[in-house]
Amino acid sequence: MSDSPVVVVGAGPVGLAAAAEAVDRGLPVLVLEQGANAGAAVAEWGHVRLFSRWGELVAPAARRLLERQGWRQPDPDVYPTGHEWAERYLRPLAAALGEIVRFGTEVVGVTRRGRDRAVDAGRDSEPLVVHVRTAQGESRLTARALIDASGTWGSPNPLGGDGLPAVGETAAHDRITYRVPDLTDAAMAARYAGRHVVVAGSGHSALTALVTLAEQAERDPSTRITWLLRRDAVGAAFGGGEADQLPARGALGMRAQRAVEAGSIEVVRGFRTEAVERDPEGRLSLRASTGRVLEAVDEVVAVTGFRPELSWLSELRLALDTTLQAPVALAPLVDPNVHSCGTVYPHGAAELAHPEPGVFLTGMKSYGRAPTFLAMTGYEQVRSVVAALAGDRDSAERVELVLPETGVCGGAGLAAEPAAADDEGCCGSPAGSHAVSLSAPAAR
Known part of the structure; x- marks a missing residue:
């Protein structure tokens, strides 16, 4: 050899x-x-x-x-x-x-x-x-x-809460992205502006998406952002803040936390997506394993790993x-x-x-x-x-x-x-x- x-x-x-x-x-x-x-x-x-x-x-x-x-x-x-x-x-x-x-x-x-x-x-x-x-x-x-x-x-993880795509997730691929959207691109920004956007995930990519979309909402207040968490509490999702030895990482968490506290982002906890459905207007509905339904969703950013x-x-x-x-x-x-x-x-x-x-x-x-x-x-x-x-x-x-x-x-x-x-x-x-x-x- x-x-x-x-x-x-x-x-x-x-x-x-x-x-x-x-x-x-x-x-x-x-x-x-x-x-x-x-x-x-x-x-x-x-x-x-x-x-x-x-x-x-x-x-x-x-x-x-x-x-x-x-x-x-x-x-x-x-x-x-x-x-x-x-x-x-x-x-x-x-x-x-x-x-x-x-x-x-x-x-x-x-x-x-x-x-x-x-x-x-x-x-x-x-x-x-x-x-x-x-x-x-x-x-x-x-x-x-x-x-x-x-x-x-x-190989991104799916939106589905059990490790496999939720029922209807694949069929709704035109409304779901598994990457942080580039809102510096005019066409991409137009896709999310004035829409109800759900961000699923609890890591740094999710925080990045939330902060980026919150900035979009400042430019267009009709933009609605929902943060979907599988866990029952936000817990340490915002990171270490000023205690983080990587200042940029700590600053990201603090920016996301401020956006949540200001009411720019609605947090939904304990939600494990089981099914994705389209309503009569073509928008998405996300159904959790508990039976809870999140309705009138225009776009999903699934950054779940x-x-x-x-x-x-x-x-x-x-x-x-x-x-x-x-x-x-x-x-x-x-x-x-x-x-x-x-x-x-x-x-x-x-x-x-x-x-x-x-x-x-x-x-x-x-x-x-x-x-x-x-x-x-x-x-x-x-x-x-x-x-x-x-x-x-x-x-x-x-x-x-x-x-x-x-x-x-x-x-x-x-x-x-x-x-x-x-x-x-x-x-x-x-x-x-x-x-x-x-x-x-x-x-x-």
Whole structure:
């Protein structure tokens, strides 16, 4: 397998960081990206500003590679938008990596050469085979290892309160979006202006949508906003406020809280959507499992989290937690049912490994359905993983990380429910050597 490359799936922040680490160590590497550009998923929420400053959004190995080619990092104290992150960092990084990054390449499956998952023999000696699809057709690539950094952006959770689409949800797709709307776009703003908009979710994406729509309501007071919560109380949904070590994240929660207290946003608690129906005027009615009905809804913004897409990994032997679908060694550290400040310990190749040799789920996908992922966590993950693949055991095991605190501690519990898994927010401050910062979007 020594002649085969390390295959990285996804040309987002973590995937490109993995490639930069491999180049730094002289390992052959190939990045496969379904989109047409680096950071394709980031660009889809490009109108949103990040919680992190530029100084916390550039991977160390990537910085070294870019600076050798004359790249200059933007002001480290400025908060970029998703578009700026993609245009000024991710795309130049992909260009610096050159031909090892292949766009328009969809990975449709991975297996062990000549063996399905039921065969024991040869799993540690035969290479992986990556099945890909491009505009030219299907092909196969051999790989010494697989780093899956494909993220979860393409798999949003449904509006339905039981993890599956509510009855009628799919049929109402023209009135439901699973992303934070870009109200800087005139056509998009017109879609929501003067309408009754329901925002479902309790994480940072929901807060971002609420703040954005509240600003729309200031411009057009006929706009009505309802915040739908599955939990019975708002609880810690507003975050840590001034106690948050990421000021932009704390400010977002405080802005949303002020909008609720001012009466700009109506809060409906304990509502688990069971059915979506159209009334005679074509508007939506949402029915909860309790029988409660929310009527005359024009638009729904369902930002209830994301989940990993695992179907193309079905022939590999993965050890995934039954609750979160995260690696079993990592899941207890990030489980939002029990998670509290200080419980996300440093982790790397050891926690991300699977029974299938040479296979690692990294980045947002490594956290499964948990909401607690940080960009710099991903950078440290792939640094450790690539070190392990290069045979540098000491470096692979030397994983140090300090996470900024939210100011809100304690597990959510089953009754309150964890925050939605669309958010890369986390608390925790275990001992370590360097702080990292959030890469999730926040309101402008």
